[in-house]
Amino acid sequence: EPEVTQTPSHQVTQMGQEVILRCVPISNHLYFYWYRQILGQKVEFLVSFYNNEISEKSEIFDDQFSVERPDGSNFTLKIRSTKLEDSAMYFCASSEIAGEQFFGPGTRLTVL
Amino acid sequence: AQSVTQPDIHITVSEGASLELRCNYSYGATPYLFWYVQSPGQGLQLLLKYFSGDTLVQGIKGFEAEFKRSQSSFNLRKPSVHWSDAAEYFCAVAPGNAGNMLTFGGGTRLMVKP
Numbered sequence: 001e002p003e004v005t006q007t008p009s010h011q012v013t014q015m016g017q018e019v020i021l022r023c024v025p026i027s028n029h030l031y032f033y034w035y036r037q038i039l040g041q042k043v044e045f046l047v048s049f050y051n052n053e054i055s056e057k058s059e060i061f062d063d064q065f066s067v068e069r070p071d072g073s074n075f076t077l078k079i080r081s082t083k084l085e086d087s088a089m090y091f092c093a094s095s096e097i098a099g100e101q102f103f104g105p106g107t108r109l110t111v112l
Numbered sequence: 113a114q115s116v117t118q119p120d121i122h123i124t125v126s127e128g129a130s131l132e133l134r135c136n137y138s139y140g141a142t143p144y145l146f147w148y149v150q151s152p153g154q155g156l157q158l159l160l161k162y163f164s165g166d167t168l169v170q171g172i173k174g175f176e177a178e179f180k181r182s183q184s185s186f187n188l189r190k191p192s193v194h195w196s197d198a199a200e201y202f203c204a205v206a207p208g209n210a211g212n213m214l215t216f217g218g219g220t221r222l223m224v225k226p
Binding site for chain 1: 146148154155156157158161202204212213214215216217218219
């Protein structure tokens, strides 16, 4: 069964450093998403991406964040200058079309 | 703006007992509705979804959920809980359009007593 994969599973970085989280969505899916879950809190939407551009983003997704689909398979989330409060589990998801999103296992980001 | 409330943060049931997890949503129209399960250290797995039609939907692992428009609810049920069902359960809604954001509830942590 096809699945969304994410690398790395755990990333530790120093405050102020740039990080890139990688995702490989399911191959025939058209919509791509990033969510995050701060420890003990609810899962929050960050951004959705369709047809090579951002289709929707939340207030969390400020200028420090960017997304890219650099080739036909990868979907990346970049945080330019990490802050302590960026520590969270980041989930990538993809969907064919209407609503049903399939999630990856997540990347745990720890900012020191 | 849409919102989702899961009133129960923790629920403990005995193995073999029935289960109902509550979910209430706020949205102007009928949204798409979902239940996801998250086991410790794992990602989110879709249990079931409601888009339209029959208001009682069946999912994986013996779960079902019923959409009640009058109560703005989408409660998850299982007639007999197994120890492996211990996990965190999230209700989520999305606008009835393709490719839109999911809004999640705060989650309900289910513990199963032997």
